[in-house]
Amino acid sequence: MPLVHFLLVYDRKLQKLVFERPYTDPAEALHAYEEMEETHRDERNMEIVLVGADSIETVMLTHGNYWQTEPGAEPDASPYLTGV
Amino acid sequence: MAETTSKFAPLPGYSRSAIDRAGDELKRYWLADDEKASVATLRAFEAMIAFRESFQLPLKKTVMGLRSMVCSEVPELKRVGDRVPVAQRLKRREQIINKLVRLDRMRLWTMGDVGGCRAVLPGRQQVDGVLRRIRRNWDVHGRVRDRRDEPAESGYRAVHVIVIRDGRMIEIQLRDPQEHEWALAVERTGARLGIGLKEGEGPDDLTEYFRLASLGMYMERMSEEPNPTFVQAFDAARARAVPYFRRS
Numbered sequence: 001m002p003l004v005h006f007l008l009v010y011d012r013k014l015q016k017l018v019f020e021r022p023y024t025d026p027a028e029a030l031h032a033y034e035e036m037e038e039t040h041r042d043e044r045n046m047e048i049v050l051v052g053a054d055s056i057e058t059v060m061l062t063h064g065n066y067w068q069t070e071p072g073a074e075p076d077a078s079p080y081l082t083g084v
Numbered sequence: 085m086a087e088t089t090s091k092f093a094p095l096p097g098y099s100r101s102a103i104d105r106a107g108d109e110l111k112r113y114w115l116a117d118d119e120k121a122s123v124a125t126l127r128a129f130e131a132m133i134a135f136r137e138s139f140q141l142p143l144k145k146t147v148m149g150l151r152s153m154v155c156s157e158v159p160e161l162k163r164v165g166d167r168v169p170v171a172q173r174l175k176r177r178e179q180i181i182n183k184l185v186r187l188d189r190m191r192l193w194t195m196g197d198v199g200g201c202r203a204v205l206p207g208r209q210q211v212d213g214v215l216r217r218i219r220r221n222w223d224v225h226g227r228v229r230d231r232r233d234e235p236a237e238s239g240y241r242a243v244h245v246i247v248i249r250d251g252r253m254i255e256i257q258l259r260d261p262q263e264h265e266w267a268l269a270v271e272r273t274g275a276r277l278g279i280g281l282k283e284g285e286g287p288d289d290l291t292e293y294f295r296l297a298s299l300g301m302y303m304e305r306m307s308e309e310p311n312p313t314f315v316q317a318f319d320a321a322r323a324r325a326v327p328y329f330r331r332s
Contacts, residue, residue, distance in 0.1 A: 001167070003144065015276055030140060030174075034133055037177055041121070041129075044178070047275070052147065053171035062171035062202050062264075065271040071329040077269075078262060078304070080297040080318070083329050084269045 001054035005029035007036060008066055010047040015069045022056065091225070092193070093251020095138050098131055100193045106131035107192030111184045129177070132192065136174050139199030142249035147172045147201045149222070150214070150256060154203050157213040172201040186283060196225070196246045197255035204264045208232070208305075211258045215243055218256065223248040232263070238284045238291060239298030240267060262301045270294055277328065293325035 005026060009019035019036075023029035033050040040046040049066075053059045060067055072083045095103065109128035113121060121129070151168045155161045161168055175198045184190055205211050211232075218224065229244040243258040259267065267282070273290070274281030284291065296318045303310050310318075 003147065003172070010275070012275055012278060026140060026144065030137060033174070047176065047178070049173060049176055051171050051173045052144070054151075055167050058167045058169060059171055061169055062204055063173075065268045065275065068268070069272060069276060071273075071276075078265060078297075078301050080300040080304075081265065081269050083326075084273060084297075 003052045003054065004056075005050055005052045006056060006059050007032050008049050008051065008063075009036060009040070010049070010066050012045040012047060017066055020056075026052075091223070091248050091251065092253075093138075095135055098134060103131055103135050103193045104191045106135075107180075107184050110181045110192075114181045114185055132177060132180065135192065136177070136180070136198055139174060139252050139254070142252040143172050143174065143199035143201065143254055146199075146247065146249050146254045146256070150201055150203055150218075153214050153217040153221075154205065154210075156217070157210045158206060169204040170201060172199070174199055182280075182283075194253075196253045199252060200255040200257065202257040202259065204259050204261060207260050211243055211260060214258055215245065218245055218247065225253055233302075235298055235302075236284075237295070238270070238282065239295040240270070240282070241298060241302065242267065260305070262305055266294070266298050266301055269297075273328065287328075289321070289324040290328050293321040296321050 002024070003026070005023045007019070007021050007023065007029060008017055010016070011018045021032070023032060029050060029052075033048070036048050040048060049063070051059045051063050053062065077084065092100075094100075106128035109124055110132060113125045113128070147170060151170045154168055154170055160166070175195075180192070180195065180198065183195060184192065203214060205214060215228065219228075225246040225248050232241050232243060235241045241259075241263045245256045245258070246253050247256060248254075270282050274286070277286070279286040281290065281294070296314075300310060300314070300318055303314075
């Protein structure tokens with residue numbers, strides 16, 4: 001599977017992803033990443049990240065913190081992390 | 085250091101010292117907090133972005149190789165179409181500056197994780213296998229940080245390796261599912277509360293809880309029965325941390 005780049009914007013105040021877009025062209029993804037960072041340069045509550053993987057499902061596994069944001073959101077959590 | 089620094093490829097348009105000076109300017113700008121960006125700051129941002137861009141291709145090559153190693157160690161992933169739990173990212177510029185601020189001696193040119201990738205493997209055996217392949221096939225820079233048995237103070241456990249690819253340092257993180265679950269829980273909680281929990285910042289009640297949770301999960305993984313003293317300490321830490329986990 002080829003790599004897909006996902007540009008994600010996470011709003012720390014709202015505690016949720018407010019933007020999510022896939023790019024198949026790495027140069028276009030990088031350009032969009034830099035533009036998005038520049039747009040939000042002075043907004044420190046916005047977290048902008050570009051993650052590359054074979055699918056959004058993989059990104060949701062490797063960088064799942066952008067999706068599972070509420071305490072106790074993981075139903076199969078370790079007993080040591082229940083409710084976290 | 086001269087021998088290792090010579091492994092780094094030059095960056096067209098910028099000297100190594102220009103990149104480090106850009107890092108200094110960005111650190112100054114960040115600490116000033118509410119200051120509007122000056123021309124010098126904007127130029128420093130440009131230099132940092134150009135430097136970061138130069139990691140994109142080496143990072144992609146590393147990730148493709150890492151995916152291949154993961155598939156070799158986890159044969160069930162070899163079936164065409166299966167997803168491989170490997171992802172890459174170019175470090176966020178906010179994180180780059182934060183790291184320069186947090187670690188006083190850190191220089192931008194030698195920051196080891198501007199380009200980084202992560203693999204989540206089924207268990208310790210597969211992590212060991214991928215690590216062996218990395219050591220055998222790639223140019224490992226510095227020492228491998230194996231924090232599986234001796235975690236960071238925060239409780240963070242994983243293997244981190246830096247390799248040199250096309251003259252750039254690329255960081256590889258190898259985690260098993262439990263280590264990954266713990267790390268995501270810390271990231272999630274830190275982001276929600278607006279504290280640098282994964283950098284070891286935050287209230288003692290919370291950091292102690294995560295440290296003990298990491299130890300508990302480790303013992304479980306190693307099939308070790310937690311002793312009553314640990315259970316008591318963990319329960320007390322969890323009770324103190326509960327207020328931080330109320331839903332918004």
